[in-house]
Structure formats: structure tokens, C-alpha cells
Amino acid sequence: MDSIKIFSPATVANVSCGFDVLGFCLDSVGDEMVIKKTSSKGITISKIEGYDLPLETKKNVAGVAGLAILEAANVNFGFDVEIYKHIKPGSGVGSSSASASGVVYAINELLGKPFNKTQLTAFAMKGEAVASGNEHADNIAPGLFGGFTLVKSLEPLEILELPTPTDLYATIVHPQIEVKTSEARAILPKHIQFKDGITQWANVGSLVHGLHTSDYDLISRSLQDVIVEPHRKQLIPQFDVAKASAMQSGALGVGISGSGPSIFALSKGETTANQVAEAFENVYKNTTIDFKVYVSKINPNGIKTLS
Amino acid sequence: MDSIKIFSPATVANVSCGFDVLGFCLDSVGDEMVIKKTSSKGITISKIEGYDLPLETKKNVAGVAGLAILEAANVNFGFDVEIYKHIKPGSGVGSSSASASGVVYAINELLGKPFNKTQLTAFAMKGEAVASGNEHADNIAPGLFGGFTLVKSLEPLEILELPTPTDLYATIVHPQIEVKTSEARAILPKHIQFKDGITQWANVGSLVHGLHTSDYDLISRSLQDVIVEPHRKQLIPQFDVAKASAMQSGALGVGISGSGPSIFALSKGETTANQVAEAFENVYKNTTIDFKVYVSKINPNGIKTLS
Missing domain, CATH: 3.30.230.10 (Ribosomal Protein S5; domain 2)
Structure with missing residues (x-):
């Protein structure tokens, strides 16, 4: 070949x-x-x-x-x-x-x-x-x-x-603004509160446990970021509104994808993931920001050979 | 009843x-x-x-x-x-x-x-x-x-x-000194380095994954504490020596139990756990500190009714 x-x-x-x-x-x-x-x-x-x-x-x-x-x-x-x-x-x-x-x-x-x-x-x-x-x-x-x-x-x-629970879907909204990686990095503190660290590692442990047990409710309760999101969300217009709207539409959790500006939501089932997509659309269509929204199953295999 | x-x-x-x-x-x-x-x-x-x-x-x-x-x-x-x-x-x-x-x-x-x-x-x-x-x-x-x-x-x-892997044993050494909880608490910082937080939650996630997959090597690599142990180990005489000796005897990991002064080790199999007990004994018998050592299977059921 x-x-x-x-x-x-x-x-x-x-x-x-x-x-x-x-x-x-x-x-x-x-x-x-x-x-x-x-x-x-x-x-x-x-x-x-x-x-x-x-x-x-x-x-x-x-x-x-x-x-x-x-x-x-x-x-x-x-x-x-x-x-x-x-x-x-x-x-x-x-x-x-x-x-x-x-x-x-x-x-x-x-x-x-x-x-x-x-x-x-x-x-x-x-x-x-x-x-x-x-x-x-x-x-x-x-x-x-x-x-x-x-x-x-x-x-x-x-x-x-x-492990990846079989019914887990992502919804992504990409508000087409520029977030410089250097800026997203500079906004992060060198030190964090000890108590926030404890919350974060409790949630990481819970999330891993939730993925192993396909416990969607636990996954939802674990998708919390008390450290980075509070700093970085200000770089993404409408983040709080989009997050609240996605959660109301049934998302398990919402966060910043990478260093932004894309926002991801995780949902149980494609139907909910599509409702979350609609929620994202409704938030950004009322702004002057261009955006793209897409829904995706979590891909268990990664990169694939087409031919 | x-x-x-x-x-x-x-x-x-x-x-x-x-x-x-x-x-x-x-x-x-x-x-x-x-x-x-x-x-x-x-x-x-x-x-x-x-x-x-x-x-x-x-x-x-x-x-x-x-x-x-x-x-x-x-x-x-x-x-x-x-x-x-x-x-x-x-x-x-x-x-x-x-x-x-x-x-x-x-x-x-x-x-x-x-x-x-x-x-x-x-x-x-x-x-x-x-x-x-x-x-x-x-x-x-x-x-x-x-x-x-x-x-x-x-x-x-x-x-x-x-989940608890079936072949996991603990060895505990209790050097009989007093560590005041208030002192053990006061010695901890209010803030931690962000990068140490990341290391810690990566290890918590890995440890939970290791428990789910009964991957003893991964459990071993995850039993790392870059935040608390460096502060508290000074409250426990011979901690570094005891830890090194237990690791050499085959322990998967060693840490401070609670806020000390007991030290725990986790091992795969009772034989190794007993060797670790011997290692702990050899460290503390050469000191003036009274101590107790015991080996225990991880108890999957907790408190039990005797009669």
C-alpha cells in the first residue's frame, strides 16, 4: 500500500x-x-x-x-x-x-x-x-x-x-470570534485555592467512575469546572446564556472546548443533543456573531482509514 | 431484635x-x-x-x-x-x-x-x-x-x-507519636500551584480507572501525592525511609493515612503486604519510637454485625 x-x-x-x-x-x-x-x-x-x-x-x-x-x-x-x-x-x-x-x-x-x-x-x-x-x-x-x-x-x-457510554452525544457551538491561545493562557492563575483543587479532583474521579458505570446522572453532576471556566468564560460572548439554555434543554453538562471559543455540551441521546443544538442556535442567532452548530456521537474509534 | x-x-x-x-x-x-x-x-x-x-x-x-x-x-x-x-x-x-x-x-x-x-x-x-x-x-x-x-x-x-480489586492488601504502620490534627491542618497551604492541581486530578482519574480495571500497575503509578505529603511528611519521623523501604519491598504505593501519624502501603497480594510489614518494622525497630504494624485485606463490606 x-x-x-x-x-x-x-x-x-x-x-x-x-x-x-x-x-x-x-x-x-x-x-x-x-x-x-x-x-x-x-x-x-x-x-x-x-x-x-x-x-x-x-x-x-x-x-x-x-x-x-x-x-x-x-x-x-x-x-x-x-x-x-x-x-x-x-x-x-x-x-x-x-x-x-x-x-x-x-x-x-x-x-x-x-x-x-x-x-x-x-x-x-x-x-x-x-x-x-x-x-x-x-x-x-x-x-x-x-x-x-x-x-x-x-x-x-x-x-x-x-470507556465511552454508548448513548453519549456532543453538541458543539462555534461562535466565530478569535480567542488567542496566548490570551486564554495568560488569563489563568498560577495558583488556585486548595479547596477548589479538592472539588476539581473529586469531580474528575466521579466523572471517570460515571464513564465506567454509564451513570449519566453522575456524569452530569461531575461536569463542573470551578477553576478554569470562571476565568475563561469572559472570552466567549454569551457563554453563560448559552450554557444555561443548553442545560435547560436537557444537556448533562456544558463547558469550554479546549481554550475556546467553541462550547461543548454532552447529552444522553441524539434527540436531546439536537434540542441543545437548537438552544445554542437560538442564543447566537440573536447576536451579530457568526456561528456554527453541530451534533456528534462520541466517536469511539478515532481516526479512520477511508480508502 | x-x-x-x-x-x-x-x-x-x-x-x-x-x-x-x-x-x-x-x-x-x-x-x-x-x-x-x-x-x-x-x-x-x-x-x-x-x-x-x-x-x-x-x-x-x-x-x-x-x-x-x-x-x-x-x-x-x-x-x-x-x-x-x-x-x-x-x-x-x-x-x-x-x-x-x-x-x-x-x-x-x-x-x-x-x-x-x-x-x-x-x-x-x-x-x-x-x-x-x-x-x-x-x-x-x-x-x-x-x-x-x-x-x-x-x-x-x-x-x-x-470497585475494589480482589487482591489488594494494605499494610499500616503506626509510629506512636502524637500528630495534632490542628497542626496537620495548619501546615497545609491555602493555595496550591495550578500545575500541581493538574497532576493531582490526573492521578485521581487514573486511580479510579485503575480500580475499575484492576490494573495494579496503574494503581501504583497513580498513588502519588504532590500536594499534601510534601508538607505533612515532616510530622512523621522516618517517613521517607519507611516509604522507600516499603516501595523496595514491592508496595504499589505508600502514603500518609488520614492526617497521620500512621502510614499506609497498598500491595498486590498478602505475601507482598507482609514483606512491606517487615520493611516497616525494620525501619522503626531501630528508633526509640514505639510502633505497631498490621496487614489487612481491603474490606469490601465495611461494618458488620457479629451477633
């Missing part, structure tokens, strides 16, 4: 209480990529459709991630990458991560799967660092592993695959 | 990363209590053997806890309590909690079980407050529910029963 076409889905990181550690994978939105073996060494990016991103290998997250896996594989050939981008950069649902994860998944398939998913995560993190300035795994892990993931630690890199 | 004899076990709270929320129940050490229905209202404590504790109802944790359940039950009779205390007060394995939990469990049995375990926890917390100055549930919950418990929140009170 010298060529592969893949689907690399959008992902949600910083799931409420699980800042920096918990993420999940979406199903209905993602990029497509075509990766072809080339006789020349290295990575070329011959085409990017959808959004204006650098074709130069070392400036492109997919390029840098591709180089990382190539270096480890130590082969005397290379790959060409075409990216058909559907996830808008800067939307907060892992756009750069989808490119980075997609390319390492694809190259690993073409090489005959010499690397495991944790190794692939490490390669993709090299690419992610191009976009975000530092290596993190919270969007990459759910893309490569699927379902809910917990980044237990970065050094050593350890990713846990958590 | 007008009389009951029960066994109320020792418990470990503040399990490493799970400060204030995670606890587990021991099997081999605990108090015995005999509770008898009386025609007069209220609670009397007619006997306490083992340690010198107040017989006056309102000054005794069991007395106050008993009054709390009696008030809710609204009956026109009362109970007499005999306490055969084997858990030394101030040892850090839930001595006061065992008395408080034991009496509410026993009275609930004699009343025909009108209350659920969460309600019993709330009654026992009233008693615990007599000893510790504020209501907390981290020792009461594992005593009443058994196994590993997670106190998700105090308001509203919500306790989660976590």
Missing part, C-alpha cells in the same frame, strides 16, 4: 473538571487527508484545501509531525500530504491536532504499523507544538485513541482509554 | 492523590460495640474499654452520632452503647469515625434499616465533628460502605462506591 485516505476528526479537550487531562473524540466533523509514499526522503505538502495554512513542511503541524515519525522510522523514502481541511483553525476543537494526528496515523499505516498509539501521540505532539508553542496531548490523544482519553502524564507519556 | 454486637473497622482516608475524597476500609483491625435498646429516650454510654474516652453522651462521638440518628428516627425509646475500643485515638486510621459510624449502623439495624448509607454517613458526621471540629466523611464513608469510596461532595452529601 503506497497511498491512504483518512478521516481525522475534531476533538474536545479540557473537558470541564479535567483541564489538561480529559478529552473526547467527535464523529461528524473532521479533516480528510491523502498521504502518498514518495521516493524522495522527507515530507512534502502538495495541497491544502479549505483554509489558508503554510505548505512549507517545517511550518506546518502535519509536516513537522510527519518528520517526527519519519525520523523514528529511519526509512529511505518519504511521503506527500494533501489536506482537505474542514475544521476551522482556532475554533477550539483540535484543528491543528487533527492534522498532526492524521499524518502520523496515516504514515504508520503505510509503514505497516510499527508504532503504537502512545508513540504516535508523541510524534503528533511535535507537530502540535508548531501551532501552540508547546507540546500537549489533550486533543491528540482522543483523535488517535478515540472515545474519552485521560492524559495521565506527559513525562513519561501515558494515555488512558476510558 | 433489641441488642446487636458489631465490628466497626479502621479506615484509611486521604489516599495519596485523593486528599479529602478517597478512602478505603480495613479488615483486621477495628472496634467492637454492643448497642441495646432502652426504654428511656436518648443515648447512654455505659462502658468504654481500651482507651480513656468520655462517657458523657454529648462529649462522645458515638453519643452525638447516636443522638443524630435518634432525632431523625423520632422514636420514644433510646439506646445504650458499650464500646470495646481497639483503634487507638489519634492514630490516623479513623478511630473516632469507627465509633460514630458503628453506632449509627447498629441503631439503624435495630430500627429495621429505615435509613440508607448516605443518610447514616450524615448522622455519623455529626459525631465525627465532636472529635475533629468539623464534619467530614472521608473515614466514615469507607466504614459504612466498605471498599474504596469517593466523597464526591459534602453539600449535597454524595458518596460513590468504587
Whole structure:
């Protein structure tokens, strides 16, 4: 096999209480990529459709991630990458991560799967660092592993695959404003109250327990973020209104996706997830902000081969 | 049934990363209590053997806890309590909690079980407050529910029963020095570093996942406390040496039990737990500190009726 076409889905990181550690994978939105073996060494990016991103290998997250896996594989050939981008950069649902994860998944398939998913995560993190300035795994892990993931630690890199209750759906609203990652980061405190830490880790423990027991009510009660959301929500117009409206429509929980501006809701069942979508729409259609809303089953498998 | 004899076990709270929320129940050490229905209202404590504790109802944790359940039950009779205390007060394995939990469990049995375990926890917390100055549930919950418990929140009170891997054993060493709860509390900071909080909730999530999947290696890697232990370990002579020695003997993890001075270790299998006991003994027998060491299976059932 010298060529592969893949689907690399959008992902949600910083799931409420699980800042920096918990993420999940979406199903209905993602990029497509075509990766072809080339006789020349290295990575070329011959085409990017959808959004204006650098074709130069070392400036492109997919390029840098591709180089990382190539270096480890130590082969005397290379790959060409075409990216058909559907996830808008800067939307907060892992756009750069989808490119980075997609390319390492694809190259690993073409090489005959010499690397495991944790190794692939490490390669993709090299690419992610191009976009975000530092290596993190919270969007990459759910893309490569699927379902809910917990980044237990970065050094050593350890990713846990958590169970995904079958009836769990996400609704995403992307208010199309710019939230600079640097600003979203600068707004966070260096220190937190001890008591808030305790609340947060009680909720993380409960959420993991709720995922294991498919206890949707417990999942709902655990989707609380007393630390990051109070700071970051001010960067997202109408956040409180959208959250309240989604909760009233039956959502289990609502939070900021990644560092925003997208907002995610989790619901039991597609019907409720669609009602939540309507609630989000009703909030933002009365503003001057462009927005997109989509509903997705939690994707248990992550990136997939299309052909 | 007008009389009951029960066994109320020792418990470990503040399990490493799970400060204030995670606890587990021991099997081999605990108090015995005999509770008898009386025609007069209220609670009397007619006997306490083992340690010198107040017989006056309102000054005794069991007395106050008993009054709390009696008030809710609204009956026109009362109970007499005999306490055969084997858990030394101030040892850090839930001595006061065992008395408080034991009496509410026993009275609930004699009343025909009108209350659920969460309600019993709330009654026992009233008693615990007599000893510790504020209501907390981290020792009461594992005593009443058994196994590993997670106190998700105090308001509203919500306790989660976590699964207990069948081959998990605890080793406890109790260096018989006094650690004042007030001092153990005063030594904790009001604020913690955000990055330490993230490490802690990643570990809590991993530990819960490890308990669900009986992944002993993951349990081991998750039994890390980067927040409380660094402060409190200085209150316990030889803590670092004892911990290192237990880990070398095969323990999965070692931490401070409650607010100390007892130290707990968790191990896979009784053989390893016994080796860890020997390691603890070897550390403390070379000091002038009196100590006790015991090994216990994690008790999945909690308080039990003896007759």
C-alpha cells in the first residue's frame, strides 16, 4: 500500500473538571487527508484545501509531525500530504491536532504499523507544538485513541482509554470570534485555592467512575469546572446564556472546548443533543456573531482509514 | 431484635492523590460495640474499654452520632452503647469515625434499616465533628460502605462506591507519636500551584480507572501525592525511609493515612503486604519510637454485625 485516505476528526479537550487531562473524540466533523509514499526522503505538502495554512513542511503541524515519525522510522523514502481541511483553525476543537494526528496515523499505516498509539501521540505532539508553542496531548490523544482519553502524564507519556457510554452525544457551538491561545493562557492563575483543587479532583474521579458505570446522572453532576471556566468564560460572548439554555434543554453538562471559543455540551441521546443544538442556535442567532452548530456521537474509534 | 454486637473497622482516608475524597476500609483491625435498646429516650454510654474516652453522651462521638440518628428516627425509646475500643485515638486510621459510624449502623439495624448509607454517613458526621471540629466523611464513608469510596461532595452529601480489586492488601504502620490534627491542618497551604492541581486530578482519574480495571500497575503509578505529603511528611519521623523501604519491598504505593501519624502501603497480594510489614518494622525497630504494624485485606463490606 503506497497511498491512504483518512478521516481525522475534531476533538474536545479540557473537558470541564479535567483541564489538561480529559478529552473526547467527535464523529461528524473532521479533516480528510491523502498521504502518498514518495521516493524522495522527507515530507512534502502538495495541497491544502479549505483554509489558508503554510505548505512549507517545517511550518506546518502535519509536516513537522510527519518528520517526527519519519525520523523514528529511519526509512529511505518519504511521503506527500494533501489536506482537505474542514475544521476551522482556532475554533477550539483540535484543528491543528487533527492534522498532526492524521499524518502520523496515516504514515504508520503505510509503514505497516510499527508504532503504537502512545508513540504516535508523541510524534503528533511535535507537530502540535508548531501551532501552540508547546507540546500537549489533550486533543491528540482522543483523535488517535478515540472515545474519552485521560492524559495521565506527559513525562513519561501515558494515555488512558476510558470507556465511552454508548448513548453519549456532543453538541458543539462555534461562535466565530478569535480567542488567542496566548490570551486564554495568560488569563489563568498560577495558583488556585486548595479547596477548589479538592472539588476539581473529586469531580474528575466521579466523572471517570460515571464513564465506567454509564451513570449519566453522575456524569452530569461531575461536569463542573470551578477553576478554569470562571476565568475563561469572559472570552466567549454569551457563554453563560448559552450554557444555561443548553442545560435547560436537557444537556448533562456544558463547558469550554479546549481554550475556546467553541462550547461543548454532552447529552444522553441524539434527540436531546439536537434540542441543545437548537438552544445554542437560538442564543447566537440573536447576536451579530457568526456561528456554527453541530451534533456528534462520541466517536469511539478515532481516526479512520477511508480508502 | 433489641441488642446487636458489631465490628466497626479502621479506615484509611486521604489516599495519596485523593486528599479529602478517597478512602478505603480495613479488615483486621477495628472496634467492637454492643448497642441495646432502652426504654428511656436518648443515648447512654455505659462502658468504654481500651482507651480513656468520655462517657458523657454529648462529649462522645458515638453519643452525638447516636443522638443524630435518634432525632431523625423520632422514636420514644433510646439506646445504650458499650464500646470495646481497639483503634487507638489519634492514630490516623479513623478511630473516632469507627465509633460514630458503628453506632449509627447498629441503631439503624435495630430500627429495621429505615435509613440508607448516605443518610447514616450524615448522622455519623455529626459525631465525627465532636472529635475533629468539623464534619467530614472521608473515614466514615469507607466504614459504612466498605471498599474504596469517593466523597464526591459534602453539600449535597454524595458518596460513590468504587470497585475494589480482589487482591489488594494494605499494610499500616503506626509510629506512636502524637500528630495534632490542628497542626496537620495548619501546615497545609491555602493555595496550591495550578500545575500541581493538574497532576493531582490526573492521578485521581487514573486511580479510579485503575480500580475499575484492576490494573495494579496503574494503581501504583497513580498513588502519588504532590500536594499534601510534601508538607505533612515532616510530622512523621522516618517517613521517607519507611516509604522507600516499603516501595523496595514491592508496595504499589505508600502514603500518609488520614492526617497521620500512621502510614499506609497498598500491595498486590498478602505475601507482598507482609514483606512491606517487615520493611516497616525494620525501619522503626531501630528508633526509640514505639510502633505497631498490621496487614489487612481491603474490606469490601465495611461494618458488620457479629451477633
